Amino acid sequence: MKNVARILAVLIGLMLIVAVVAYAAETAPGTVVLKGAPMGGVKFDHKAHETRAAGKCDTCHHASKPAKALKSPHENCQDCHTTPPVAPVTTKTQAAFHNPAATAGVCIDCHKAENAKGKKAPTKCTECHQKANA
Secondary structure: OHHHHHHHHHHHHHHHHHHHHHHHHHHOOOEEEEOOOOOOEEEEEHHHHHHHOOOOHHHOOOOOEOOEOOOOOOOOHHHHOOOOOOOOOOOOHHHHHOOOOOOOOHHHHHHHHHHHOOOOOOOOHHHHEEHHHO
């Protein structure tokens, strides 16, 4: 009887894990286009970036600040970072991704680190920004 209860508990646990993974996979976006940049939109493969970040969503989706609470656990960057920024947020859209010269920032720092590992990540403006994606 104890073995049956253990097996049942393991099966229920596995079903919960499968349900959570399926829900996360279903709600995470595939490819999205980040619009608004003067050089053109950026086609962003969310699944590929999620895989590279080993599922660590907070690599890009940082914790909210006390002055601006999150509406959902993984909001779009542009839900808070707008141009011009709207108080209490002080970081505009571009600065949320990289500095004006695109030499540092969340995106470019990660791309440089990937290239240092021998991967091929874009580091030139037009490799990400495309007028066709506007």
